[in-house]
Amino acid sequence: MPTDLHLLSPTSSGRRRNGTREFARRGTESIVDIDGLRVTSLEDTLIDIARREPILTALVMTDAALLVDRSGVRSARCTAEELDAKAADFRGQPGTRMIDAVLRRATTLAESPLESLSRWRFEQVGCPAPVLQHTVRLASGRDAHLDFAWPELGIWGEADGAAKYLGLSQAGATGMTAAQVVIAEKRREDEIRGLTGWRCIRWGWDDAWDVQRFRTLLVRAGLPLDRRAPPGMRQFARVRAT
Incomplete structure (x- = not known):
């Protein structure tokens, strides 16, 4: 389980103290309101996860967001095109190769985290x-x-x-x-x-x-x-x- 609270810094500088991590503000973040809480958009969050976390963590999360439900119960939470557009904001910053690695592998067809893990294992072996x-x-x-x-x-x-x-x-x-x-x-x-x-x-x-x-x-x-x-x-x- 995460031990730190992750926040968007009010400035262009990041810092970490007392169990709180503040991430430098780029100026291109999309902020949305969810149940009264102001948070970064799903697209921003997924791209930031892709550049900072292990590829499997990011791949499972991205697959889940892109999933197109066959039953029609719910629609995809975002699209590959939206993620590509958001990834462009990070060009030239650390983690760009990791972002590309995740987006190349993500799919709308993974119906469970186990399927995402399995695809990663196929590639590994x-x-x-x-x-x-x-x-x-x-x-x-x-x-x-x-x-x-x-x-x-x-x-x-x-x-x-x-x-x-x-x-x-x-x-x-x-x-x-x-x-x-x-x-x-x-x-x-x-x-x-x-x-x-x-x-x-x-x-x-x-x-x-x-x-x-x-x-x-x-x-x-x-x-x-x-x-x-x-x-x-x-x-x-x-x-x-x-």
């Missing part, structure tokens, strides 16, 4: 880039959206957070018990496999947090990995839990 939210039309006429798919390899992947099986996500939305969710997911997997002939690989938080464990899981599933870290990857290797 040299896994081929998957298709995100690949659509398969089931015999029932419904569409199944696969978290990750490698159609040319005949493999798809599902990032399974505990919420799905503890009744906090799908079960909460449908009134199904956790056991019913598990059974429904198994039937869905069987139907997808029957239609596509693809192999399914599943992982949870514990798998994704452990790089070696995740690499082993992918190799056993038949995914070809390049053990050489992509250019520039090592400089972004520091990861902090969000």
Whole structure:
């Protein structure tokens, strides 16, 4: 948990004292009112996080803001174009490369923090880039959206957070018990496999947090990995839990 209170300095100088961090004012910040509190805009905040915090922290937050909800329950909180425009305010300042690294990787298709973490791990272990939210039309006429798919390899992947099986996500939305969710997911997997002939690989938080464990899981599933870290990857290797 954060231990400091982060504030925007009233001047162009920043300082840190008594558990408070004041960040230098640039003069281009957008200030909004939320429930009576004056705060920096979402776009300002995300870009500042990208330049100061580990890439995984920033990527998870940016993905969540950009998410386009398939169900239409909510719209994206901001757009990639808005973030690009705000990033232009930081050109020439420290952290520009980190901002670019986050914005290059961010997507509107990550439906959970685990999916964001998984994409970062794919890159770290040299896994081929998957298709995100690949659509398969089931015999029932419904569409199944696969978290990750490698159609040319005949493999798809599902990032399974505990919420799905503890009744906090799908079960909460449908009134199904956790056991019913598990059974429904198994039937869905069987139907997808029957239609596509693809192999399914599943992982949870514990798998994704452990790089070696995740690499082993992918190799056993038949995914070809390049053990050489992509250019520039090592400089972004520091990861902090969000």
